[in-house]
Amino acid sequence: xxxxxxxxxxxxxxxxxxxxxxxxxxxxxxxxxxxxxxxxxxxxxxxxxxxxxxxxxxxxxxxxxxxxxxxxxxxxxxxxxxxxxxxxxxxxxxxxxxxxxxxxxxxx
Numbered sequence: 851x852x853x854x855x856x857x858x859x860x861x862x863x864x865x866x867x868x869x870x871x872x873x874x875x876x877x878x879x880x881x882x883x884x885x886x887x888x889x890x891x892x893x894x895x896x897x898x899x900x901x902x903x904x905x906x907x908x909x910x911x912x913x914x915x916x917x918x919x920x921x922x923x924x925x926x927x928x929x930x931x932x933x934x935x936x937x938x939x940x941x942x943x944x945x946x947x948x949x950x951x952x953x954x955x956x957x958x
Contacts, residue, residue: 876905876906877903877905877906879949880906880912880945880948880949881931881948881949881951882903882931882948883903884902884903884904884905885902885903886902886903886931886932887900887901887902887931887932888900888901888902888903888912888914888929888930888931888932888945889901889929889930889932889942890914890916890922890924890928890929890930891928892924892928898930898942899916899917900916900917901914901915901916901917901922902914902915904921907923909923911923911924911925911926912924912925912926912929912945914929926944926945926946926949927944927945927946929944929945930942930943930944930945931943931944931945931948933948
């Protein structure tokens with residue numbers, strides 16, 4: 851016998867959507883968006899691993915999805931954001947510095 855799917859109320863679905871919107875707003879405060887390319891490492895002796903930003907966790911850390919699809923919760927110091935250098939090359943900027951930048955709004 852298969853279990854019956856659990857019904858959720860409209861208010862629970864609305865609360866979940868509101869929570870997701872709040873997490874996206876938190877990412878925007880750091881200058882990131884869902885799907886931004888990042889790299890991370892847990893210890894200084896490890897190699898850098900590629901990933902994408904997914905959310906801001908409840909404790910303030912960054913939720914990153916690695917190449918294999920596993921979710922990681924990482925502190926700011928362990929994450930670097932992909933950016934363009936002055937000559938167009940790829941440079942990696944620590945997330946602390948990235949969040950401290952003030953960016954000018956794009957003109958239409």
